[in-house]
Amino acid sequence: MSPDLVNTHDKSVGAPIIELTQLSKVFGEGAAQVRALRGVDLQIHRGEFVAVMGPSGSGKSTFMNIVGCLDEPTSGTYYLEGLDVGKLSKDQLALLRRHYLGFVFQGFNLLGRTSALDNVELPLLYRGVSSHERRRRGQEALEEVGLMGRERHSPMELSGGQQQRVAFARAIVTDPILLLADEPTGNLDTRTSEEIMELMVTLNKERGITIIMVTHSPDMAEYAHRKVSFVDGVVQSDSRSDRAA
Numbered sequence: 568m569s570p571d572l573v574n575t576h577d578k579s580v581g582a583p584i585i586e587l588t589q590l591s592k593v594f595g596e597g598a599a600q601v602r603a604l605r606g607v608d609l610q611i612h613r614g615e616f617v618a619v620m621g622p623s624g625s626g627k628s629t630f631m632n633i634v635g636c637l638d639e640p641t642s643g644t645y646y647l648e649g650l651d652v653g654k655l656s657k658d659q660l661a662l663l664r665r666h667y668l669g670f671v672f673q674g675f676n677l678l679g680r681t682s683a684l685d686n687v688e689l690p691l692l693y694r695g696v697s698s699h700e701r702r703r704r705g706q707e708a709l710e711e712v713g714l715m716g717r718e719r720h721s722p723m724e725l726s727g728g729q730q731q732r733v734a735f736a737r738a739i740v741t742d743p744i745l746l747l748a749d750e751p752t753g754n755l756d757t758r759t760s761e762e763i764m765e766l767m768v769t770l771n772k773e774r775g776i777t778i779i780m781v782t783h784s785p786d787m788a789e790y791a792h793r794k795v796s797f798v799d800g801v802v803q804s805d806s807r808s809d810r811a812a
Contacts (some may be wrong), residue, residue, distance in 0.1 A: 582776050583635060584745065585611040590627050590643035592800075605800035606643065616771040617641040618776045621797035625628035628749070631781050635668060635747045636660045648744065652695060657743040669738030669776075673750035675730045676781065677722045677737075683709060684718040687736045694741070708736035712766060728759035734765060739776065747772070748780040752787055 576625055582669040592604040600741055604626045624747075632638040633645060636652060645652045647663070655663065675688050687705040696704070712732040722730050731751060738746055748767065752760035768790055771778050780791065788794050790806060798806045 584613045586646040588644045590640050595643045614775050616791045617665040617793045618791035619781045619795050625797040627797045636664050666746050669743035669746040671734050671738050671748040671751050673753035675734045682719050685734045690741050708740040712736045746776050746778045
């Protein structure tokens with residue numbers, strides 16, 4: 568059973584899911600000190616698909632790591648579904664990631680000698696789900712991302728786009744409230760990138776999963792409802808796209 572950390576009962580689209588107030592992150596000390604985030608105020612609402620952009624060193628990756636509970640801010644507050652994340656212990660943060668967040672990375676991060684289905688089942692194994700239930704949910708997730716019939720293939724037997732689809736299946740198999748995608752099309756060609764972006768749009772629309780995607784590509788960002796651009800650790804712009812409902 569998942570830990571009762573956040574309120575997942577209110578499924579209404581548009582309700583706030585993330586609230587950041589004066590969020591700052593400082594690395595190092597003295598002359599070597601770097602202020603990666605400088606008092607960021609930002610809200611992301613349930614059901615949004617947000618593209619996060621900015622040049623290298625702008626703070627977007629630090630922002631993503633904090634939202635994903637992989638790092639902690641130096642100051643400021645981060646609320647996820649009304650929960651003050653800064654007050655959680657390391658064990659509670661691990662539970663939060665395991666039960667409520669899904670992650671997709673540029674490099675796919677799949678186990679190379681393991682089948683697509685076993686890769687997808689892995690998060691459920693960590694949660695103690697029975698083997699029969701893991702298999703059922705893993706197969707459903709692979710079917711949802713268009714990989715029915717590829718369950719037994721290893722990553723080496725799949726194309727880059729197919730590997731990324733496996734990564735998405737693994738991310739959604741736990742039914743997360745928030746999906747974090749870090750340059751999900753960075754290793755893919757243009758046509759495959761477009762297919763992956765259409766998959767993300769479908770997951771956002773049909774499942775209602777809130778998605779935050781870091782990307783360097785303006786073309787990929789156009790698939791999102793909203794574009795947030797970071798420069799020098801602050802939000803430089805925050806705009807709605809033509810795809811916004």
